Amino acid sequence: MMNDTLSEALNEQLNFEFYSAHVYLAIAAYCSGESLDGFANFFIVQAEEERFHAMKLYKYLNDRGKRVTLNGMGTPNNDYGSILDAFEHAYQHELEVTKRIYHLSDLALNDREHATIQFLKWFIDEQVEEEAMFDSIINKLKRIDQDSNAFFMLDAEFAARSFTPPANA
Numbered sequence: 001m002m003n004d005t006l007s008e009a010l011n012e013q014l015n016f017e018f019y020s021a022h023v024y025l026a027i028a029a030y031c032s033g034e035s036l037d038g039f040a041n042f043f044i045v046q047a048e049e050e051r052f053h054a055m056k057l058y059k060y061l062n063d064r065g066k067r068v069t070l071n072g073m074g075t076p077n078n079d080y081g082s083i084l085d086a087f088e089h090a091y092q093h094e095l096e097v098t099k100r101i102y103h104l105s106d107l108a109l110n111d112r113e114h115a116t117i118q119f120l121k122w123f124i125d126e127q128v129e130e131e132a133m134f135d136s137i138i139n140k141l142k143r144i145d146q147d148s149n150a151f152f153m154l155d156a157e158f159a160a161r162s163f164t165p166p167a168n169a
Contacts, residue, residue, distance in 0.1 A: 038159035
């Protein structure tokens with residue numbers, strides 16, 4: 001049986017995932033304001049993924065007989081000095097998510113809550129992908145620097161990005 005400390009921590013993460021979607025929508029709005037629709041689409045898709053993560057936690061808590069409670073959200077940053085700045089902010093946000101997922105995993109391990117340990121493995125794998133993706137994009141943005149052609153090619157690439165929930169999730 002999952003204890004209250006772990007279920008409350010999972011519920012807190014659910015709320016943080018919704019906040020993450022809010023963060024990414026704010027970055028998308030910044031990108032739209034800069035007429036960079038591909039970059040905006042990238043972050044809109046990222047927001048969809050974060051809502052999917054939140055709902056995955058929602059379903060898990062309900063399946064385990066725990067009540068979900070939603071909390072208010074803070075105001076995300078809405079202004080950035082550049083697209084690179086926005087991606088660096090997003091990367092730092094993902095590092096915070098990883099830290100939180102590791103904390104949840106530690107709680108589950110300490111409680112020998114095997115179902116939750118298995119459930120969180122998906123999130124740990126997801127965070128490896130998220131961090132690698134943002135790191136790669138940041139490196140690309142640094143390399144292209146002032147090359148407007150490469151920058152707009154990346155914007156066009158991101159315009160084609162979409163979210164399809166994973167079949168095994």
